[in-house]
Structures are given as structure tokens and as C-alpha cells.
Amino acid sequence: MSKISKNVILVLLTLTSSAFLLFQLYYYKHYLSTKNGSALSKSKGSRIGFDRTQWRAVKKFIMLTSSQNVPVFLIDPLILELINKNFEQVKNTSHASSTSECKFFCVPRDFTTFALQYQLWKNEEGWFRIAENMGFQCLKIESKDPRLDWIDSLSGTEIPLHYICKLASHAIHLVVFHERSGNYLWHGHLRLKGHIDRKFVPFRKLQFGRYPGAFDRPELQQITVDGLDVLIPKDPMHFLEEIPHSRFIECRYKEARAFFQQYLDDNTVEAMTFQKHAKELLQLAAKTLKKLGVRFWLSSGTCLGWYRQCSIIPYSKDVDLGIFIQDYKSDIISAFQDAGLPLKHKFGKVEDSLELSFQGKDDVKLDIFFFYEETDHMWNGGTQAKTGRKFKYLFPKFTLCWTEFVDTKFRVPCETVEYIEANYGAAELAWKNPLSSWFTAMLHCFGGGILSCVLLAEPPLRFLANSTNILLASSIWYIAFFCPCDLVSQGYSFLPVQLLAAGMKEVTRTWKIVGGVTHANSYYKNGWIVMIAIGWARGAGGSIITNFEQLLKGCWKPEAEEWLKMSYTAKVTLLGSVIFTFQQTKHLAISRHNLMFFFTVFLVATKITMMITETALMPFACFEDTLSRMLFGWQQQFLPCEKKSETKSSFNGTGSSTSKPVANASEKVKKKHSKKTE
Numbered sequence: 004m005s006k007i008s009k010n011v012i013l014v015l016l017t018l019t020s021s022a023f024l025l026f027q028l029y030y031y032k033h034y035l036s037t038k039n040g041s042a043l044s045k046s047k048g049s050r051i052g053f054d055r056t057q058w059r060a061v062k063k064f065i066m067l068t069s070s071q072n073v074p075v076f077l078i079d080p081l082i083l084e085l086i087n088k089n090f091e092q093v094k095n096t097s098h099a100s101s102t103s104e105c106k107f108f109c110v111p112r113d114f115t116t117f118a119l120q121y122q123l124w125k126n127e128e129g130w131f132r133i134a135e136n137m138g139f140q141c142l143k144i145e146s147k148d149p150r151l152d153w154i155d156s157l158s159g160t161e162i163p164l165h166y167i168c169k170l171a172s173h174a175i176h177l178v179v180f181h182e183r184s185g186n187y188l189w190h191g192h193l194r195l196k197g198h199i200d201r202k203f204v205p206f207r208k209l210q211f212g213r214y215p216g217a218f219d220r221p222e223l224q225q226i227t228v229d230g231l232d233v234l235i236p237k238d239p240m241h242f243l244e245e246i247p248h249s250r251f252i253e254c255r256y257k258e259a260r261a262f263f264q265q266y267l268d269d270n271t272v273e274a275m276t277f278q279k280h281a282k283e284l285l286q287l288a289a290k291t292l293k294k295l296g297v298r299f300w301l302s303s304g305t306c307l308g309w310y311r312q313c314s315i316i317p318y319s320k321d322v323d324l325g326i327f328i329q330d331y332k333s334d335i336i337s338a339f340q341d342a343g344l345p346l347k348h349k350f351g352k353v354e355d356s357l358e359l360s361f362q363g364k365d366d367v368k369l370d371i372f373f374f375y376e377e378t379d380h381m382w383n384g385g386t387q388a389k390t391g392r393k394f395k396y397l398f399p400k401f402t403l404c405w406t407e408f409v410d411t412k413f414r415v416p417c418e419t420v421e422y423i424e425a426n427y428g429a430a431e432l433a434w435k436n437p438l439s440s441w442f443t444a445m446l447h448c449f450g451g452g453i454l455s456c457v458l459l460a461e462p463p464l465r466f467l468a469n470s471t472n473i474l475l476a477s478s479i480w481y482i483a484f485f486c487p488c489d490l491v492s493q494g495y496s497f498l499p500v501q502l503l504a505a506g507m508k509e510v511t512r513t514w515k516i517v518g519g520v521t522h523a524n525s526y527y528k529n530g531w532i533v534m535i536a537i538g539w540a541r542g543a544g545g546s547i548i549t550n551f552e553q554l555l556k557g558c559w560k561p562e563a564e565e566w567l568k569m570s571y572t573a574k575v576t577l578l579g580s581v582i583f584t585f586q587q588t589k590h591l592a593i594s595r596h597n598l599m600f601f602f603t604v605f606l607v608a609t610k611i612t613m614m615i616t617e618t619a620l621m622p623f624a625c626f627e628d629t630l631s632r633m634l635f636g637w638q639q640q641f642l643p644c645e646k647k648s649e650t651k652s653s654f655n656g657t658g659s660s661t662s663k664p665v666a667n668a669s670e671k672v673k674k675k676h677s678k679k680t681e
Contacts, residue, residue, distance in 0.1 A: 058108040058229060060173040061115050065231055067137055071130045074123050076223050076234035078178065079116040080210055080246055082107050086228065087239040093226055108229045113208050118178040120188065127163070139168040139175075142203055146191055150183070152256035153313075164191035165212055167204055174204045178211045180218070185412040188218045189251060216249035217405040217412060218242070250404045252415060259313040274317035277367065281315045282409040284322050284344075284363040289411055291342045292326075295335065299326045300403055300414035302372055303426055309408050310419050321368040325383070328357065328373045335359070335371075344369060356384020356393060374398070398425040437484075444480040445473070451544025455519055455537045459526060502611055509606035513599055516542040516579045520587050531584050538580030543573045571613070574627075575606065 068075045077083065085107050086093055108115070124130075134141050144165040151160050166177035180188040193212025195201065221236035236242040285305070292299050301309055302325035308316040315322075331353060336346055339361050347368065348360035357373040372383045381401070385394040404417040416422040446453075449467065456463045467473060483491050494500060519541030523534040569577075579602055585591040586598050 055105060055109055056171060057110070057112065057115060057173045058105050058231075060170040060175060061108045062231055063137060063170060064115075064117070064139075064168065064175045065233065067130070067134055067139075068117075071126060071133065073119060073130055074234070075117040075119045075177065076221075076236070077116075077228075078118045078211070078236070078242065079112075079114070080243060081110060081112055082115070082228075083235065083239045083243055085110065086226075086235065087243065090239070093228060105229045108231065113205055114174050114176045114210070116176045116178060116210055118180050118190075121163070121179050121181050131166075134168055139170050140203075141166060141168040142199065144193055144195070144199075146194055149191075149253045149256070152253075153260070162191075165193050169204060176209060176211065182220075183217075183407055183412070184410040185407055186220060187412045188220055190216050190218075210246075215251040215253065216246075217251040218245050218249055248403070250417065252404045252406045252417065252419070254309060254313040254406060254408065256313060259311070262312050269317040271317075276365070277320065278315045278317055280364045280367045281319075281322050284367055284369055285315075285409055285413075286411050287342055287344070287363075288322070288324060288339075288369055289413065291338050291344075292324075292335075295332055295338055297326060297330050297332060297335065298403065298414065299324045299330075299371075300416060301325075301406075301408065303370070306415060306419070307423055307427065309406065309413075309415060310423060313408075315409065320366075321370055322363075323370050323372065325372050325374055328353065328375050331357070331373060339369075350386035351384050351393075356386065356395070358384060358386060376400070396426070398422060440484065441477065441480055445476060448472075448476045451515055451519075451541040454540040454544040455522070458537060458540055459523070498614075502614060505610050505614060506607045509610050510603055512542050512576065512606060513579065513603045516576060517583055517595070517599060520580060520583045524587050529588055531588055534584040534587060535577070535580045538583060539573075539577050542579060543576035575609070579606075 065075075067073075089106075131141060131143065143163060144167070145161040145163050148160050148162045162181065163179050165179060166175075168175045168177065178190050180190050183189045190211060192215050193206070193209065195206065219241075221238070221242055223234045224237045225232055225234050227233075289299075300306075301323070303323035304316055304319040304321070305323045308314060308319065336349075336359065340346065344361040344363060346359065347362040348358070350356065350358040350360075353373075355375075359371040359373075361369040361371075363369055372385075374381050374383045379400070381398045383396055383398070385396060399418065399421050401416040401418045401422055403414045405412055406415045407413075408415075449472075452465075453463050453467075456465055483495075495504070516538045519538035520534045522541075523530070523537035527533045582591070582602065583595075583598065586593060586595060591598070
């Protein structure tokens with residue numbers, strides 16, 4: 004009887020589930036699909052997925068600004084890109100025909116972005132009040148005017164930077180452009196203060212305001228878009244190209260004031276004359292390179308003067324610019340000569356270490372350094388005019404931002420601190436913040452010991468108990484950074500001295516690795532993983548904890564983490580830890596002293612060879628690459644095949660772009676990796 008009851012219950016459940024499924028299919032077909040179809044075709048001529056909600060909000064906003072004579076212009080990247088693609092069609096469309104369909108302002112999006120020049124806005128408060136009367140919910144975002152930070156009495160004055168006006172489900176983002184000295188437009192960072200409702204609009208989707216931006220003053224033209232008369236930049240493509248490269252960095256006016264309070268400004272006639280001529284030379288160089296369409300930025304001493312004191316260093320005697328070698332043009336020299344700047348020196352060649360030097364007024368020289376890009380760094384060459392000796396200066400990879408300097412818009416490296424440190428070493432940090440510099444130097448010296456103590460649950464400060472070592476390291480740090488006339492640093496610049504110091508350091512590294520492995524073995528007999536970890540930490544602790552050091556400097560870079568991209572020091576120390584662990588556990592039939600001798604010779608010879616040949620390649624890079632491909636590279640082989648097959652399908656009449664299949668392929672790989680992780 005109980006068996007029959009179970010079968011009956013099973014049948015009833017199956018029938019009920021089937022009926023419910025059929026009901027859902029019927030409901031979706033006859034109700035939801037009809038409702039969605041009518042919603043998607045509200046406007047005559049609109050394409051599927053388009054909605055007139057955005058168009059109505061934009062229309063009401065344009066009516067508002069027109070009635071108040073507020074000269075706004077459209078800068079929304081999505082709509083400008085559509086207009087630019089169909090520019091001839093938009094230009095030839097009459098007002099009557101454009102109202103029959105909505106092709107641009109009905110595109111689904113959260114915001115429509117407009118801009119205005121603040122100096123042309125006459126009735127700000129009245130406009131704000133009328134907007135609210137028309138049904139807009141408006142939010143005004145203000146912040147301090149950075150241009151007034153140089154003046155004590157005006158510092159802290161607030162100016163409007165952004166307006167966000169919401170009507171129904173759509174919002175208008177009004178970016179307020181302010182005119183700057185270099186005849187360009189600037190907008191500020193959109194910072195939300197404590198009283199602002201974070202849920203007012205999806206702020207993270209805003210196209211402008213994540214950081215300050217600088218743009219060339221656009222020439223405007225009026226066109227009719229979807230039946231609405233709007234102003235847009237006359238060259239939409241140029242404005243669109245400016246957007247991803249518009250980030251602006253303000254000069255550090257407060258720090259510059261503090262600098263001049265500590266070190267008095269040089270107001271001699273010679274210094275002021277040089278600064279005047281250097282300013283004219285910079286502006287002339289900027290004008291010349293802009294005509295050629297060549298990107299450039301402030302470099303070396305000129306960049307240091309901008310960053311440290313917001314002015315030209317009076318004793319530098321030259322002006323320095325940087326250019327990427329891929330932006331080099333053969334007519335640069337002739338363009339400068341036509342501008343009245345004769346060529347003084349030309350060092351190197353386009354393929355290697357190119358440097359140009361032009362003569363300005365009163366012996367003020369313009370030096371242009373060309374930068375070459377490698378896999379993980381950039382470099383530029385230098386040549387001594389008297390001896391012809393060549394140098395190679397390494398820089399971390401950087402991007403370019405805009406700034407204002409000597410009343411002109413210039414580019415500077417966005418990663419300014421790292422750029423200046425690479426140019427001038429750690430001396431700038433030591434002079435600016437001696438305590439931070441000393442602490443980071445101690446981390447380099449004793450970081451391995453501190454890290455190994457943390458891993459073995461020992462007191463981390465045990466390695467600092469030896470006062471003699473601390474005093475010795477502190478003395479070396481002091482004379483290196485604060486020696487009169489920088490004699491120690493100049494002495495270390497000689498290659499034989501560098502080779503000697505590097506050899507001594509590698510000898511010490513071997514002893515550190517052996518000490519770490521032996522110390523770990525005293526806690527965990529035959530615990531080879533622990534021994535490898537402690538030997539690695541003891542030998543390369545300074546490079547492993549570089550992120551903590553960067554935090555102390557105020558320039559943390561997660562992408563420089565040793566775990567993501569191991570340096571030569573970390574790799575060779577890991578190799579030594581494995582070898583000495585095998586010897587410690589009797590898996591390697593060789594005495595410790597002999598192994599230490601051979602490994603030390605290997606370290607010293609490798610390091611010196613790398614320094615002499617100026618290469619960063621590991622001696623076992625080929626073996627490492629082969630092993631990596633064998634163990635981890637097999638999955639990569641499927642990606643090109645997928646991309647190739649998807650690309651072919653797009654050419655067989657499907658009409659889909661190649662980017663979408665590739666993205667789908669990458670999504671599949673990501674899902675596969677996430678499943679493996681789970």
C-alpha cells in the first residue's frame with residue numbers, strides 16, 4: 004500500500020511541475036513579450052531597445068538653457084561618437100525630418116553629458132532655481148579653486164565644478180569648464196562630500212569627473228540632432244581623442260610655498276633673466292612641437308622644478324623635454340631651426356640613445372631626450388659632450404598627464420615621484436623626508452631578517468638588537484645622501500666601484516641564504532618547504548617587502564609586487580634556497596662549504612656579467628621559459644584557435660564584429676579558471 008502511495012505522489016508532482024512550466028511559457032508568450040515589444044517601440048522610427056525617456060530629458064534641459072542663455076555644448080562621448088560616424092547625414096538633415104525618428108538621444112544610457120564655460124555663465128543662481136521649478140532634481144558640486152592655493156588670502160575659495168540634474172529616470176551631467184592661463188579649459192575632480200546622497204545617481208558611471216581634466220578650447224558649431232538644436236565641438240573626433248588623455252595634475256602650490264619659506268628664492272638679476280629666457284624657450288618649443296603633432300613632456304631638471312617649487316630652477320641653465328622615440332619626426336631639427344633655435348649637439352641615432360640640443364637666447368640650452376620602451380621599463384641615453392662617454396638611464400613605465408607651468412599647458416609623467424626618483428635617485432626623498440628615507444634604507448638592510456622572524460613567530464625586532472650593525476648601516480646611509488659635494492655618490496658612479504660593491508653583496512647573500520635554511524632546520528627537521536621559505540626570505544627580504552617600503556614613500560604600486568613579477572634577486576635567491584635545502588636534508592651529495600663556494604662564484608659572475616653587458620636577462624631564462632610553457636602554457640594554445648575560428652565566422656556573412664567572439668572566448672576561459680579555483 005505504501006509503495007502505491009509513493010508512485011501516486013511522484014506522478015502528481017510531475018504533472019503539477021509540467022502544468023506550472025506550461026503556464027509560465029504561455030504567460031511569457033502572451034503577456035511579457037507583448038508588453039516588452041510595446042515598450043521598445045514607443046517612438047516611431049526608433050530601433051529596438053531605444054527609449055524616448057532620455058530624449059525628453061535632453062529636450063527639457065535644452066529648453067531650460069536656451070531660455071536662460073546658458074551656452075552649453077554636448078560632450079557626451081557615446082553620442083558624439085555616433086554623430087561623428089554619421090556626420091554628413093546629421094549635417095544634411097532638416098529640422099522637420101529629424102523629428103520623425105530618434106537615433107542619437109534615445110540610445111540607452113544613464114547620463115547625457117553637457118559642458119559650459121563658467122566665465123560665460125551670467126545667472127547661475129536663477130538658472131538653478133528655474134531648473135527645479137521645471138521638475139529637475141539638481142545637485143551642485145563645489146570644491147576649492149586650486150589656482151588660488153598660491154595666495155594665502157584666497158586659498159580655500161570654492162567654485163562650482165559639476166551639476167547633476169535628474170528628470171525621471173535620466174540624469175544630465177553638466178561639466179563646468181574654467182578658463183586657465185594657457186588658453187585652455189579645465190574641469191575639476193568630482194568629489195562627493197559627506198552630506199551628498201550616494202544613491203542620487205550611479206556616480207561610478209560618469210564619464211567625466213573621476214579626475215581633473217584639461218582640453219583645448221573647442222570651436223563650436225550648431226547642428227540639429229533628433230529634432231533638437233545643440234552645440235557640439237566643430238571637430239568631434241579631436242575632442243573624443245582628447246578624453247582618454249585629459250587627466251590633469253595640479254602643481255603643488257602649498258609644498259612650493261613651504262619650499263620657498265625654507266630656501267629663499269633667488270631674486271638676483273641673473274636668475275630672473277635666466278627664468279625669463281627659459282620660459283620663452285619652453286613656450287616656443289611647445290608651439291613648435293604642437294605644430295608637428297609630437298607629444299612631449301617636462302623632463303629632468305625642468306620636471307623637478309615644476310614638482311618641487313612650481314617654477315624654473317634658476318641655477319639649472321637649461322630646459323629639458325622628453326619625447327617617445329615612436330613620436331620622432333625627421334623634420335624636428337629643421338622645424339626648430341626655422342623657429343630660430345640652431346642645433347648645438349646631436350648625440351646617438353634614432354635606433355639608439357638619440358638626444359638633441361638646441362641653442363636659445365643667452366646660452367640657455369634646450370635638451371630633448373628620446374625615450375625607448377622595453378618590456379618592463381623605459382630608458383633614454385645620455386652622452387658627455389667633452390668625453391663622448393655614453394650613459395643609459397632606466398625609468399619605470401609611466402603615462403602622461405597635463406599640467407600648467409609658466410602659464411602654458413604641458414605634459415608631465417603622471418607617476419611623477421617615481422620618474423623623479425629614477426632621474427635623480429633616492430636623494431630627493433632623503434632631502435624631503437630624511438626619516439622615511441632612513442627607515443626604508445634599514446628595511447633594505449634588515450628586511451630579510453625581520454621577515455624570517457615574522458614567518459617563524461619570533462620577535463620581529465630581534466635583528467635590530469645589534470646596535471653596531473644599526474649604527475654602521477645608518478652611517479653609510481648618512482654619508483651616501485648628505486656627504487658634502489655629493490662625493491660618495493659621485494665615487495660610486497664609477498663602474499669598478501659598483502662591480503666591487505655588487506660582488507661583496509652577492510657574497511653576503513649566500514651567507515644569508517645558508518643562515519636562513521639552517522635556522523629553519525633547527526625548528527622543523529626535514530621541513531623542506533619551511534627551509535626554502537626562510538632561506539628565500541633571509542636572502543631577498545628587502546625586495547620581497549618592497550610594497551611596504553613604497554607605502555612609506557607614499558608611492559605604492561601593486562603592479563610592482565614581487566609575487567606578480569619576480570626580480571633577478573628574488574629568483575636567484577629562491578634557487579639558492581632550494582639547492583641549500585637539498586644539501587641540508589642530505590639529498591645533495593656535496594659538502595656545505597664547497598656548495599657555498601660554487602654558488603657564490605655563480606652569483607658574482609652572473610651579477611658582474613649583467614652589469615658589464617647592461618642586460619637584465621637571467622642566465623637560466625631559456626630553461627625557465629621552457630619549464631613554464633611545459634607546466635602552465637598548454638591552455639594558452641587553445642585561445643588563438645578559438646579567435647581564428649570566430650574571426651572566420653564573422654567574414655562568412657554573420658555581420659558580427661570580431662571583438663565580440665574574442666570577448667566571449669576570454670569569458671569562457673575566465674569561467675574555466677574560476678571553476679578550477681573553486
